[in-house]
Amino acid sequence: MDPLALAIKKRASRQFWFFWILPIAVIGGWRFPILGYFLPFCMIAGMGIAIFKGRYWCDWLCPRGSSWDLLLSRISLKRNIPLLFRSLKFRIFIMMVLMTVLVTQLPRVWPSIDGMGGVFVMMLTVTTVVGIVLGIQTHHRNWCTYCPVGTMGNWLGRGRYPLTISSKCNECKKCDTVCPIQIKRWQYRLENGKAVIIPEWDCLKCGLCIEACPQKALAFKEMSNVKARNSNA
Ligand code: SF4
Ligand code: SF4
Numbered sequence: 001m002d003p004l005a006l007a008i009k010k011r012a013s014r015q016f017w018f019f020w021i022l023p024i025a026v027i028g029g030w031r032f033p034i035l036g037y038f039l040p041f042c043m044i045a046g047m048g049i050a051i052f053k054g055r056y057w058c059d060w061l062c063p064r065g066s067s068w069d070l071l072l073s074r075i076s077l078k079r080n081i082p083l084l085f086r087s088l089k090f091r092i093f094i095m096m097v098l099m100t101v102l103v104t105q106l107p108r109v110w111p112s113i114d115g116m117g118g119v120f121v122m123m124l125t126v127t128t129v130v131g132i133v134l135g136i137q138t139h140h141r142n143w144c145t146y147c148p149v150g151t152m153g154n155w156l157g158r159g160r161y162p163l164t165i166s167s168k169c170n171e172c173k174k175c176d177t178v179c180p181i182q183i184k185r186w187q188y189r190l191e192n193g194k195a196v197i198i199p200e201w202d203c204l205k206c207g208l209c210i211e212a213c214p215q216k217a218l219a220f221k222e223m224s225n226v227k228a229r230n231s232n233a
Contacts, residue, residue, distance in 0.1 A: 036120030
């Protein structure tokens with residue numbers, strides 16, 4: 001089996017185990033609100049991992065991301081994700097909306113464990129429906145471009161475990177076909193023979209582009225505190 005096919009297969013079988021958590025939390029949560037605590041767990045875990053490895057959580061561990069890849073990708077129209085969803089203003093807007101829901105609804109049910117779980121279940125349900133609808137219309141990872149955990153991961157994980165590109169890249173764009181978050185790596189290629197860091201902090205660290213590249217032009221730099229030379233939202 002070629003390396004890319006093997007990487008995709010391994011990724012799918014890994015995601016299969018995490019995938020189940022989302023439907024259990026969203027559907028089961030309406031009967032057992034305690035399941036809603038899955039939401040704050042994901043927020044804390046995603047941001048904690050981002051400090052060391054960027055948005056690694058979003059590809060390798062996030063149950064929602066696994067659902068998007070395993071199921072939603074089969075019915076998504078797989079168009080380009082509109083720039084609006086990637087914009088900093090939109091991402092902050094989504095974050096503010098969800099934070100407002102939390103700070104207005106949680107005090108209302110405090111200190112009921114089930115009550116607070118119910119608020120989390122409601123948020124999980126609404127965001128999952130939004131992710132499914134927009135994921136079908138655009139790209140199955142559409143939600144990941146403005147998910148607040150991903151946005152925080154982008155900010156907290158800048159410079160961590162970055163992807164590099166070397167001058168071996170011939171801009172064939174084969175890597176474009178596999179990237180779940182639609183990053184255009186080849187635009188950072190330099191002609192001077194050096195490998196440079198790709199300053200795209202929404203990279204999910206899936207490694208699919210590395211496997212897909214026929215020139216072996218892409219690689220992950222070891223975990224480091226390299227400062228972003230450029231910034232992106
Ligand atoms: S697949 Fe490799 S050679 Fe082709 S555009 Fe991407 S990085 Fe460049
Ligand atoms: S840039 Fe490469 S490693 Fe990062 S999300 Fe896209 S395909 Fe995965």
